Amino acid sequence: MNTNEKVFEVRTNRLGRFELYQNGKLVQKVCRTCGKVKLASEFLRYTQGHYRPDCHECFNKWQRKYIQENRDLRTVYRQRNRAREVGAPDNYNLEDYLELKAFANGRCMISGKKTDNLQVEHVQTLSKRVLGSTKGNIILVCEEVNQAKRDMSLFEFLQSERSRGLVDREQLERTIRYLADANGMTPQEYLDFLYRAEELAKDIKEFFENENKAN
DNA sequence: ATGGTGGATCAAATAGTCTT
DNA sequence: AAGACTATTTGATCCACCAT
Numbered sequence: 001m002n003t004n005e006k007v008f009e010v011r012t013n014r015l016g017r018f019e020l021y022q023n024g025k026l027v028q029k030v031c032r033t034c035g036k037v038k039l040a041s042e043f044l045r046y047t048q049g050h051y052r053p054d055c056h057e058c059f060n061k062w063q064r065k066y067i068q069e070n071r072d073l074r075t076v077y078r079q080r081n082r083a084r085e086v087g088a089p090d091n092y093n094l095e096d097y098l099e100l101k102a103f104a105n106g107r108c109m110i111s112g113k114k115t116d117n118l119q120v121e122h123v124q125t126l127s128k129r130v131l132g133s134t135k136g137n138i139i140l141v142c143e144e145v146n147q148a149k150r151d152m153s154l155f156e157f158l159q160s161e162r163s164r165g166l167v168d169r170e171q172l173e174r175t176i177r178y179l180a181d182a183n184g185m186t187p188q189e190y191l192d193f194l195y196r197a198e199e200l201a202k203d204i205k206e207f208f209e210n211e212n213k214a215n
Numbered sequence: 216a217t218g219g220t221g222g223a224t225c226a227a228a229t230a231g232t233c234t235t
Numbered sequence: 236a237a238g239a240c241t242a243t244t245t246g247a248t249c250c251a252c253c254a255t
Binding site: 013046048050051052053054062063066070073074077080081143146147148150151162 | 239240241242243244245246247252253254255
């Protein structure tokens with residue numbers, strides 16, 4: 001008897017669904033969700049090698065929905081990942097973000113403007129690598145403020161022309177109190193802290209510039 | 216071109232549950 | 236209790252927008 005002979009075998013999985021094997025390898029399988037018989041290659045596999053119960057298409061659909069329903073979580077991941085990329089602190093979490101959203105209550109934390117498009121904003125930009133994505137360094141602002149501030153730290157922004165007409169004094173004070181609190185400091189301590197963080201960022205930048213020259 | 220943001224998608228990793 | 240299986244979470248990327 002030829003040992004290369006193709007041996008087909010029909011099995012039913014735990015849920016009684018059809019699976020077709022050839023020489024012990026899965027060839028076809030029924031998708032749990034759409035119920036269609038599909039090639040094994042149309043199913044993604046887990047890292048451990050098991051096939052997913054849903055076909056690729058149905059898994060993608062499920063995942064889309066999941067992502068829609070967990071947008072806040074995604075926002076948090078993104079900010080964490082971005083911080084990590086530049087080697088900055090990255091311990092921001094969902095709880096921090098939800099608390100921040102509740103605090104902002106639909107208003108820009110700089111201009112006080114009411115908006116349904118609040119964006120995450122780093123008080124000290126990520127590229128400076130010192131404060132990163134941490135609770136005391138992230139606020140929510142309206143699009144205008146975000147665009148205007150861009151690569152400035154909050155205090156550079158406040159001192160620059162770009163902030164003209166975009167700052168509500170009272171709101172700013174509330175925000176600083178919030179940030180100070182998040183860092184377990186008094187507002188004055190917090191401002192000093194931020195100043196030192198900026199100085200540190202400058203030193204780091206210089207260090208790397210010199211490093212590059214040397215090479 | 217660059218550096219900040221958000222939205223979406225894809226696939227892999229991890230966490231958790233069920234069976235035996 | 237281990238291993239088979241599934242549910243959920245995370246990382247990586249690509250795209251668009253906006254103002255220097």
